[in-house]
C-alpha cells in the first residue's frame with residue numbers, strides 16, 4: 001500500500017468545492033482543508049492547515065471571469081506548492097450518484113468517467129458538477145490517478161422491498177427506485193461505532209445526518225437497510241432549502257396551474273425547507289436567533305418531521321438501540337437534538353440535558369433504552385481511505 005505522498009479529496013457541490021489533503025506517510029493525517037465558494041459568480045478560495053491557520057484567502061474579481069478549469073488549476077498549483085515529500089499521489093472525488101451499478105469506489109479511467117457521465121439523467125443537478133473537476137484534473141495532470149467514491153454506494157445493502165416504489169414495473173426496471181445518499185458519511189459513522197461502541201455497532205442504529213442536505217440511515221449490524229432519501233436527494237427529511245417528503249399530487253397541481261418544469265425544480269430544491277417555511281433563512285443558527293413566529297414554526301416542523309421519519313426507520317429496523325446525530329445541525333444544535341429526543345420519549349429515549357448542552361459524545365442517560373450519541377462526520381477521511389486502498393491495487 002502506498003505510504004508516501006498526499007491524497008487530495010474533492011467534494012464538489014452546487015456552489016462550492018470542498019477539499020482536503022491527507023498525508024499518506026502519517027496515517028492519512030489531514031494536513032489541510034478548504035473550500036472554493038461562489039463558483040457560479042466570483043469565486044472565493046480559502047484554506048487552513050491542521051492547526052486552523054489560514055493558508056490562503058483569495059477572491060477573484062468579477063472581471064476575471066474565472067472559469068472552472070482555471071479555478072481547479074489554481075487549486076492544484078496551490079496544493080502542489082504546499083506539499084511535502086512524495087507530492088500528490090491521487091485525487092479522490094465524492095460523486096453524488098452511482099446509479100445501480102457503482103456499488104463501490106472505483107478508479108476513474110476514461111471509460112469509467114464516460115459511464116458516470118451517462119448517469120447524468122438520474123441526477124442532472126449534481127453529476128455535471130462532480131464530473132467537471134474530474135475532467136479538469138485529467139486535463140491538467142493526465143497521469144495523476146483519480147478515484148470516485150459514490151454517495152449511493154453504501155446503500156447497496158438495502159433490501160428490494162425498502163427501495164421499491166409502488167409504480168409500474170417497467171419504470172422500476174428502468175432505474176426509478178430509491179438509491180439513498182450521504183453514504184460516505186454513514187460509512188464513516190458505521191466505522192466509528194465499530195471502533196468506539198462495538199456493542200451498539202452490532203445492533204440497530206439510526207444515524208441522523210443533518211446538514212444543509214439531511215437524511216437518516218437505518219443501520220443493522222453496520223449495514224444500511226433503509227434510508228430517507230430516495231431516487232433523489234429531495235426525499236425524506238425537511239432540509240435547509242429542500243422540501244423532503246411531499247404528496248406527488250402537489251406537483252401535478254402546480255404543473256396544471258402554470259408552473260413550468262424549471263420553476264417546480266427550483267421550488268423543490270432551493271425555495272422550500274427551512275427557508276421556504278420561515279421565509280427568513282435555511283440556516284438553523286439564524287432561525288434559532290430569530291424572534292419571528294415563522295422561524296419557530298419552521299424549526300418545529302423540522303423536528304416533527306425528523307421524529308416522524310425516525311419512527312418509520314424504527315419500524316424498518318424492528319426496534320432501535322441507538323440514535324446518532326451528525327453533520328452541521330446534528331453536531332452543533334443542542335436545541336434541535338433536545339426537541340427531537342423529547343418527541344421520542346415513547347421509545348424510552350432519555351436525554352441527558354447537560355451532556356447535550358456540552359455536545360458530549362454520549363448524550364443519553366444511563367437509564368435510557370436508546371443510546372443517543374454525537375459523532376462528528378468526516379466524508380473527506382472516507383474518500384482518502386478508499387483512494388489509498390485503491391492506489392494499492
Ligand SMILES: Nc1ncnc2c1ncn2[C@@H]1O[C@H](COP(=O)(O)OP(=O)(O)O)[C@@H](O)[C@H]1O
Nearest residue numbers: 210211212213282283284285327328329332333
Ligand atoms: N452552531 C450551530 N448551531 C446550529 N446549527 C448549526 C451550527 N453550525 C452549523 N449549523 C447548521 O449546519 C448547516 C450546515 O451543515 P453542513 O453539514 O456543514 O452542511 P453541508 O455539508 O450539507 O453544506 C448550516 O446550514 C446550519 O444550519
Ligand SMILES: CC(=O)OP(=O)(O)O
Nearest residue numbers: 181182211212213233
Ligand atoms: C446528497 C446531498 O444532499 O448532499 P449535500 O448534503 O452535500 O447537499
Ligand SMILES: [Mg+2]
Nearest residue numbers: 211212213327
Ligand atoms: Mg454535507
